[in-house]
Amino acid sequence: MSLRSSPLTIRSKMILTQLKRNPFFHAAFRYKVVIAVAVFFLFAWMQLGTLRSKGDNEFVPSGPDYQKAEPAVAEAIKQKKGKAKEYPDFDYKYDLKRPAAAAAAANVPSVDLNEIENMVPPKREHIAVEADEEEQEVVDESAAKLLFPPSDKDQRPSRDLGSKRPPSKKAVELRKPYVRRKNTLNGVSMKRGDIPFEVVGGRDLYKTEQLDAAYDEFAADEAKVVPGLGEYGEPVKLSTSEEALAKKVMEKEAFNLVASDKISLRRNVPDTRDPQCKKVQYDKELPTVSVVIIFTNEAWTPLLRTIWSVLDKTPDEYLHEIILVDDFSDKKHLGGKLERYIQRKFPSKVRLKRLHERNGLIKARLVGAELATGDVLMFLDSHCECGDDWVQPLLQRIKEEPKAFVVPIIDVIDDKTMEYYHGNGVYFQIGGFTWSGHFNWIDIPEHENRRRGGSNSIEPTRTPTMAGGLFAVDREYFWEIGSYDDEMEVWGGENLEMSFRIWQCGGVLETIPCSRVGHIFRSFHPYSFPGNKDTHGINTARTVEVWMDDYKRLFYMNRPDLLSADIGKTEKRKALKERLQCKPFKWYLDNVFPQKFILDDPDHVFAYGRVRNPDTSTCFDTLQNDEKDSYNLGIYPCHNFVAASQFFSFSKKYELRREDNCAEVSQFGGLPGGVERVQMVACHGNGAGQEWIHTKQGRFINKETNKCLDARAGNTEELVAAPCKAVKSQIWYFDNYVS
Numbered sequence: 001m002s003l004r005s006s007p008l009t010i011r012s013k014m015i016l017t018q019l020k021r022n023p024f025f026h027a028a029f030r031y032k033v034v035i036a037v038a039v040f041f042l043f044a045w046m047q048l049g050t051l052r053s054k055g056d057n058e059f060v061p062s063g064p065d066y067q068k069a070e071p072a073v074a075e076a077i078k079q080k081k082g083k084a085k086e087y088p089d090f091d092y093k094y095d096l097k098r099p100a101a102a103a104a105a106a107n108v109p110s111v112d113l114n115e116i117e118n119m120v121p122p123k124r125e126h127i128a129v130e131a132d133e134e135e136q137e138v139v140d141e142s143a144a145k146l147l148f149p150p151s152d153k154d155q156r157p158s159r160d161l162g163s164k165r166p167p168s169k170k171a172v173e174l175r176k177p178y179v180r181r182k183n184t185l186n187g188v189s190m191k192r193g194d195i196p197f198e199v200v201g202g203r204d205l206y207k208t209e210q211l212d213a214a215y216d217e218f219a220a221d222e223a224k225v226v227p228g229l230g231e232y233g234e235p236v237k238l239s240t241s242e243e244a245l246a247k248k249v250m251e252k253e254a255f256n257l258v259a260s261d262k263i264s265l266r267r268n269v270p271d272t273r274d275p276q277c278k279k280v281q282y283d284k285e286l287p288t289v290s291v292v293i294i295f296t297n298e299a300w301t302p303l304l305r306t307i308w309s310v311l312d313k314t315p316d317e318y319l320h321e322i323i324l325v326d327d328f329s330d331k332k333h334l335g336g337k338l339e340r341y342i343q344r345k346f347p348s349k350v351r352l353k354r355l356h357e358r359n360g361l362i363k364a365r366l367v368g369a370e371l372a373t374g375d376v377l378m379f380l381d382s383h384c385e386c387g388d389d390w391v392q393p394l395l396q397r398i399k400e401e402p403k404a405f406v407v408p409i410i411d412v413i414d415d416k417t418m419e420y421y422h423g424n425g426v427y428f429q430i431g432g433f434t435w436s437g438h439f440n441w442i443d444i445p446e447h448e449n450r451r452r453g454g455s456n457s458i459e460p461t462r463t464p465t466m467a468g469g470l471f472a473v474d475r476e477y478f479w480e481i482g483s484y485d486d487e488m489e490v491w492g493g494e495n496l497e498m499s500f501r502i503w504q505c506g507g508v509l510e511t512i513p514c515s516r517v518g519h520i521f522r523s524f525h526p527y528s529f530p531g532n533k534d535t536h537g538i539n540t541a542r543t544v545e546v547w548m549d550d551y552k553r554l555f556y557m558n559r560p561d562l563l564s565a566d567i568g569k570t571e572k573r574k575a576l577k578e579r580l581q582c583k584p585f586k587w588y589l590d591n592v593f594p595q596k597f598i599l600d601d602p603d604h605v606f607a608y609g610r611v612r613n614p615d616t617s618t619c620f621d622t623l624q625n626d627e628k629d630s631y632n633l634g635i636y637p638c639h640n641f642v643a644a645s646q647f648f649s650f651s652k653k654y655e656l657r658r659e660d661n662c663a664e665v666s667q668f669g670g671l672p673g674g675v676e677r678v679q680m681v682a683c684h685g686n687g688a689g690q691e692w693i694h695t696k697q698g699r700f701i702n703k704e705t706n707k708c709l710d711a712r713a714g715n716t717e718e719l720v721a722a723p724c725k726a727v728k729s730q731i732w733y734f735d736n737y738v739s
Ligand SMILES: [Mn+2]
Pocket: 381, 382, 383, 469, 519, 520
């Protein structure tokens, strides 16, 4: 059978003939060779374009710090950037079109309109969605997209603008197959990828006045503000009905958002500095600063107040930029509303970077630091208020000592009243740590006061650790000394890691008394931890593995559970320690934190371990009391392993103690027969009621009261101090005696 007679061939021939009647296809058939060649070149050209744009999209920061960054860190961030593209845009949760499209696809009745109305109250959200869709066409020009003035209904044409006539032949001839649009920022053309931010401020780039005059979506927020309320850090008093609402909100936000919303975003705070600070002259030439603020689901007013406060309190010549890094928030106000606020109200120094998955504090800060281009990096929490001249003393110190990590004195903003507390400007504390791996505040030791010139000095004050939320450092030195441990997860422990590393690897960590920044201390984390992991514990285990050498035994005694936990690999950090030739932890303890009590160190103790009464086989026990407070010391059947709750030391100062608490005979009225309770209170180091004699026979005699520790009590779990007698219940021995 020949092909000619095949019905299929005949039919296709017929179709072809019909097609040829169409003038367009007729032309196409006539010039098929020309078209083939054209298509080939077009295809080749597009391939070239894709290749080029791939290169542009790749996240390779151009600053010198990038090269200095640990290659692994740089690689990790690079990979993350690549990956982020696969995730939907941040705003997707508010995209009305999406549920509608899904419903249509599933062939179900469309969503109740009222429901949608309730989901998205401000009409502005609709406009934003539309605008986004139009912008899809120029999505390649991400930089240009950034600089679109805020969309506004009043600025839109009232009818379709454009001719319905078909384009002239000449115009068709002139049209090129594909025109790349140029990106410009204030008229300076730039390559795609030059602006790695989703949004930049537009106050200084656009005429926003007429926009402000139109419908203002921020008017409702501004209407909540009561003029003068909270000025100079005064506490806010709420009405009874507001108070009830505030209580509810506090359970979610961990601070009083109702009060915060009523205070001006640009309120004044008191000048809490030592009066001596006002006389200090700072250099005119100081390094510039990039302020990095990361946040996840931060409330509206604290976040904006933080940004305003930095803008208002930092001299313009030193403020290089404010980089906001959004760690995958899903609160509505942090979507389009925040973007429009930034575009309208803030200058172009304020930039927003979105992360498209939850990265956690450590990685989010690394992203911010990568994007920064100022001389100095300053990290701030997203609920701060800066004091007068807060930045100059920090920049001055870094200019003088480029290896200094500096922290301001962190003032307390009350989480219930938003009161900005101010003491006498002189007293402040520095950072310590506990062997269980937590940061704590400690008093400045005598030796440091001598070094810095007295307890009233405003000179930089050395601190063994930092709280972590707020600090500044030379940008290049930040990378040189190992930035952050990027294998740490979400939150916690990174501040101790950084503190140990700074000191052990040749830097200094200082509190700068003339710099003060207020911070809302919240009682709990208002956000969830992915996977509900104990990231603080795991991160701290990483820290002790890398930096604490043998002293990690004291950490694991408190956290035996972490001995078997998966803490990831620490090789990279150990290699860094090796490369930077960092000093051992013993050097840190001897030189930076000599006042730190080491529970089992022969220089600090005569004896340590369990304290056991052989007759009853009971041991001293904290009975799980909170050691931040005073508590009555107890006894409990001895464990057959080293449990932190039964670990005590007999110090070289003759204290019977724990890490920070010492045993005293209680002053608060005793039991019958001259028997007293025994209390654990903060060690003061001055002997007196905290001094004990431990005899060869095993007695513990309190020097002040001459009473002996005794295991016989009405309550079997209570340790008491009783008149000394030759009884077995007054014999106690430590597990270990240091000769
Ligand atoms: Mn904080």
